Amino acid sequence: MASNRAIVVKGAREHNLKNIDVTIPRDKLVVVTGLSGSGKSSLAFDTIYAEGQRRYVESLSAYARQFLGVMEKPDVDAIEGLSPAISIEQRKAARNPRSTVATVTEIYDYLRVLFARIGIPHCYKCGRLIASQTVSQIVDAVLSLGEGARVQILAPLIRGRKGEHLRVLRLAKSRGYVRARIDGKVIDLDELPALDKKKAHTIELVIDRLVVKNKAKRRLADSIETALREGDGVIIIDRGQAGEQVYSEHCACIECGISYEELSPRMFSFNSPYGACPTCGGLGTRLEIDPQLLIVNSELSILEGAIGPWGEPTSRWLLTQLEMLQERHGVDLDAPYGSLGEDAERILLYEQSQRVELCLERGAVVTKGDGGLKEPSPCLCVGTVIHNRIGSVMISSGT
Amino acid sequence: MSILTCPACRGARLRKESLSVRVCGLSISELVSMSVKRAHAFFSSELELNGREKVIGEQVKAEISARLGFLVDVGLDYLTLDRSTDSLSGGEEQRVRLATQIGSGLTGVLYILDEPSIGLHQRDNRRLLDTLTRLRDLANTVVVVEHDRQIISAADHVIDLGPGAGELGGHVVATGTPAEIAEENGSLTGAYLARRRSIETPGRLRRPKKGWLVVTGAAANNLKSIDVHIPLGLFVCVTGVSGSGKSTLVNDILYRALAQRFYRSRRPPGAYDQILGVEEIDKVINIDQSPIGRTPRSNPATYTGSFSYIRELFASVPESRVRGYRPRRFSFNLKGGRCEACAGDGIIKIEMHFLPDVYVLCELCKGKRFNRETLEITYKGKTISDVLEMTADEAMRFFGAVPKIKRKLKLLADVGLGYIKLGQPAPTLSGGEAQRIKLAKELSKVGTGSTLYILDEPTTGLHFEDVKMLLRVLDRLVAKGNTVLVIEHNLDVIKCADWVIDLGPEGGDDGGDIVVAGPPQEIEESTTSYTGAYLRRDREEERLSMASP
Numbered sequence: 001m002a003s004n005r006a007i008v009v010k011g012a013r014e015h016n017l018k019n020i021d022v023t024i025p026r027d028k029l030v031v032v033t034g035l036s037g038s039g040k041s042s043l044a045f046d047t048i049y050a051e052g053q054r055r056y057v058e059s060l061s062a063y064a065r066q067f068l069g070v071m072e073k074p075d076v077d078a079i080e081g082l083s084p085a086i087s088i089e090q091r092k093a094a095r096n097p098r099s100t101v102a103t104v105t106e107i108y109d110y111l112r113v114l115f116a117r118i119g120i121p122h123c124y125k126c127g128r129l130i131a132s133q134t135v136s137q138i139v140d141a142v143l144s145l146g147e148g149a150r151v152q153i154l155a156p157l158i159r160g161r162k163g164e165h166l167r168v169l170r171l172a173k174s175r176g177y178v179r180a181r182i183d184g185k186v187i188d189l190d191e192l193p194a195l196d197k198k199k200a201h202t203i204e205l206v207i208d209r210l211v212v213k214n215k216a217k218r219r220l221a222d223s224i225e226t227a228l229r230e231g232d233g234v235i236i237i238d239r240g241q242a243g244e245q246v247y248s249e250h251c252a253c254i255e256c257g258i259s260y261e262e263l264s265p266r267m268f269s270f271n272s273p274y275g276a277c278p279t280c281g282g283l284g285t286r287l288e289i290d291p292q293l294l295i296v297n298s299e300l301s302i303l304e305g306a307i308g309p310w311g312e313p314t315s316r317w318l319l320t321q322l323e324m325l326q327e328r329h330g331v332d333l334d335a336p337y338g339s340l341g342e343d344a345e346r347i348l349l350y351e352q353s354q355r356v357e358l359c360l361e362r363g364a365v366v367t368k369g370d371g372g373l374k375e376p377s378p379c380l381c382v383g384t385v386i387h388n389r390i391g392s393v394m395i396s397s398g399t
Numbered sequence: 400m401s402i403l404t405c406p407a408c409r410g411a412r413l414r415k416e417s418l419s420v421r422v423c424g425l426s427i428s429e430l431v432s433m434s435v436k437r438a439h440a441f442f443s444s445e446l447e448l449n450g451r452e453k454v455i456g457e458q459v460k461a462e463i464s465a466r467l468g469f470l471v472d473v474g475l476d477y478l479t480l481d482r483s484t485d486s487l488s489g490g491e492e493q494r495v496r497l498a499t500q501i502g503s504g505l506t507g508v509l510y511i512l513d514e515p516s517i518g519l520h521q522r523d524n525r526r527l528l529d530t531l532t533r534l535r536d537l538a539n540t541v542v543v544v545e546h547d548r549q550i551i552s553a554a555d556h557v558i559d560l561g562p563g564a565g566e567l568g569g570h571v572v573a574t575g576t577p578a579e580i581a582e583e584n585g586s587l588t589g590a591y592l593a594r595r596r597s598i599e600t601p602g603r604l605r606r607p608k609k610g611w612l613v614v615t616g617a618a619a620n621n622l623k624s625i626d627v628h629i630p631l632g633l634f635v636c637v638t639g640v641s642g643s644g645k646s647t648l649v650n651d652i653l654y655r656a657l658a659q660r661f662y663r664s665r666r667p668p669g670a671y672d673q674i675l676g677v678e679e680i681d682k683v684i685n686i687d688q689s690p691i692g693r694t695p696r697s698n699p700a701t702y703t704g705s706f707s708y709i710r711e712l713f714a715s716v717p718e719s720r721v722r723g724y725r726p727r728r729f730s731f732n733l734k735g736g737r738c739e740a741c742a743g744d745g746i747i748k749i750e751m752h753f754l755p756d757v758y759v760l761c762e763l764c765k766g767k768r769f770n771r772e773t774l775e776i777t778y779k780g781k782t783i784s785d786v787l788e789m790t791a792d793e794a795m796r797f798f799g800a801v802p803k804i805k806r807k808l809k810l811l812a813d814v815g816l817g818y819i820k821l822g823q824p825a826p827t828l829s830g831g832e833a834q835r836i837k838l839a840k841e842l843s844k845v846g847t848g849s850t851l852y853i854l855d856e857p858t859t860g861l862h863f864e865d866v867k868m869l870l871r872v873l874d875r876l877v878a879k880g881n882t883v884l885v886i887e888h889n890l891d892v893i894k895c896a897d898w899v900i901d902l903g904p905e906g907g908d909d910g911g912d913i914v915v916a917g918p919p920q921e922i923e924e925s926t927t928s929y930t931g932a933y934l935r936r937d938r939e940e941e942r943l944s945m946a947s948p
Binding site for chain 2: 007015016017018020021022023024025026027028029030031032033034035036037038039040041042043044045048049052082083084085086087088089090095096097099100101102103104105106107108110111112113114115117118119120121122123124127258260263267268270275276277278279280282283284285286287288289290292293
């Protein structure tokens with residue numbers, strides 16, 4: 001049958017089409033051409049593609065169709081041999097700032113899987129490799145130090161925290177441990193020194209001391225397991241003069257203690273709260289007040305209208321506050337804005353370090369110290385002038 | 400307010416924990432900041448997986464390199480992976496989606512594409528064609544709406560519609576293989592394919608005489624700190640392979656810098672040292688393909704201003720005078736004459752929440768947009784609603800006796816839009832149509848003769864015959880003393896330019912230099928320019944076809 005090898009359009013009359021019959025051979029590269037306005041798009045998109053879409057929608061359940069609406073049948077007598085149609089047009093309606101070349105091509109989805117499965121986490125603070133080991137891996141590592149090596153297995157309890165840590169130490173003693181290493185010195189738990197509670201201390205429990213031997217593998221494994229339990233997944237193998245090695249069974253930076261959950265693809269998606277930068281929500285940009293746009297002419301002084309939204313300040317309310325800034329912070333209202341310096345700019349545009357309460361009394365400014373007026377009103381926080389006026393149109397809640 | 404890079408992630412979009420996970424020493428954001436070309440090299444040769452990683456990662460790696468390969472094939476190797484899709488041009492975006500479709504590996508599907516060659520240099524056309532044929536060889540039917548000579552010639556089957564536009568079109572003029580079309584006498588496309596018709600190079604060539612506009616030290620994106628000399632008062636064409644920096648130079652630097660100067664625009668231009676010769680021009684107008692309006696209330700009649708005259712005309716017919724109808728009565732934007740059920744839209748929008756909005760015809764006016772009383776007023780037997788349904792050509796004949804209206808409408812016909820309906824809502828116009836409506840409006844203005852017009856790919860959506868018409872329009876602008884600067888890949892346009900600036904030599908980092916600049920003849924003689932090579936080949940083919948019959 002011919003329709004197996006061709007798409008046959010009969011009597012197409014959409015838009016300006018003149019009741020035409022067209023045969024499109026299947027599995028071929030077919031070009032539709034003609035002057036602009038000659039009906040190319042009417043044939044390709046509004047007739048053939050539209051009918052393909054309509055038939056697809058018709059095949060859906062009545063429930064699904066109620067959301068899609070009734071698609072109008074294109075003005076055509078019949079189309080035979082039509083297969084599912086996909087249109088690749090030049091513009092789609094939605095413009096989404098989260099869509100990138102990598103996401104639309106699905107390359108990003110594969111990259112996420114790749115990073116979640118074979119990515120190597122590093123500590124974002126110190127850049128160190130973050131690796132997790134199992135007990136057997138740690139045992140093997142220790143064994144590889146060679147027969148006869150003397151090691152001490154430690155479980156870190158306190159890492160650089162101030163205090164006497166009496167409770168921790170007593171608890172360890174009551175559970176039968178005899179030694180601990182405090183700030184690098186091994187001591188007997190029976191003879192506890194008084195710790196300076198104003199200083200930071202590091203306490204590690206000595207779980208075992210042994211000489212590495214293949215025969216001692218069993219004991220080594222037991223000790224490491226105990227140490228991991230006591231040290232919350234972290235263990236230190238101390239080799240005396242030869243240094244020490246830290247292992248962790250969790251994904252955590254052994255130095256900074258920053259732990260990683262198990263890597264998953266969603267951690268690399270900027271459209272998921274697990275991956276998106278919390279500051280910008282995964283957009284990479286933020287809508288913020290741009291000082292360059294705010295200051296229309298840095299050669300003018302504030303009173304001459306350097307700050308765009310204020311113009312030349314005339315309102316008493318604004319002037320009062322500006323005078324106060326001049327008084328309290330030495331912001332020169334008559335000097336060109338450009339010469340004010342960073343401090344003044346920060347105070348003007350963002351905030352001042354201390355909260356100043358102000359009270360208007362017949363136009364006079366009374367700055368309020370401790371125990372002044374009871375309830376100063378109206379009371380304004382000067383530093384937020386710009387925020388109140390411009391900040392209210394921002395999308396996020398402010399700087 | 401400005402959109403600034405996020406201070407926390409510096410644009411990388413992810414939390415710091417995620418960014419410190421590395422593969423081969425690279426974080427995911429470093430990886431996606433690579434160009435497609437670079438990433439393709441990374442995944443196909445540099446990324447070494449071993450042992451456990453190999454088992455897990457090999458399949459994923461293969462998928463990624465295949466997809467990157469498709470992107471290279473459609474000529475997009477200069478894009479970075481993290482490039483946001485809303486900054487892509489229409490053609491680029493279409494090709495990205497084309498690459499995605501090939502990756503899906505479906506068979507038995509009917510693919511319909513609209514001008515995939517837009518924005519592609521002739522050199523990259525070949526690769527696009529290979530992609531289309533690959534899609535076909537996967538047992539799919541590929542239907543392409545296209546005007547490009549190379550793609551038409553490579554098709555298995557061509558359907559030529561016409562013969563004219565609008566009401567004069569809609570017939571199948573010819574169908575068959577490209578060779579059969581070329582022999583068809585009645586087919587305009589065939590005539591151009593066989594080169595019985597062609598866009599002739601203008602005999603006279605304008606020489607630079609009005610001075611130069613010089614951009615020095617242009618260095619934004621991939622531009623290599625170049626000095627560009629643009630002759631004023633001429634038709635100037637900027638060419639180069641995709642990603643060579645054409646748009647950066649013309650749109651990001653030149654247009655923005657001039658807009659800043661003339662219109663106090665606050666959009667910062669790309670990096671450059673200075674622009675000399677600005678005093679020679681008095682304004683800059685960018686005629687791009689963005690829509691002329693986003694509301695359905697804007698249409699060719701309102702945009703060109705002809706609708707005001709038409710309304711005045713309707714208000715002046717005797718029946719209107721009797722009833723006291725003023726021109727405002729005939730506006731579908733104002734209360735009084737319009738249909739109130741749809742507020743003059745003719746259609747009613749129904750919001751579907753998570754689905755696209757659905758439009759239904761207004762029950763009351765049946766899409767006529769006006770109320771019954773207004774529709775009782777007729778001019779030569781037609782209501783105001785009938786007029787909106789007319790094409791520009793029809794309306795021109797209809798209003799032949801009213802010179803003011805006729806003149807405005809003729810401009811639409813001059814730019815090849817005679818087929819367009821006066822009331823066609825602006826959002827439904829194609830980019831090319833919107834651009835030409837803007838051109839028509841510019842032509843209707845009394846010019847100062849020292850305007851710089853910038854057009855990005857004006858031949859989008861244009862058939863050979865339409866290109867001819869467009870060139871005539873641009874020529875009229877230049878004849879008034881204006882400068883027309885176009886970004887274009889169409890060889891017919893390039894050879895008709897007075898001056899050509901060819902950027903390249905390649906796309907991305909290997910581009911951004913001036914390969915050659917001068918009249919088209921000089922470009923043709925250049926041995927280093929791709930554009931020159933294609934111009935030569937085109938001339939050669941033309942010569943052969945002239946000689947053969």
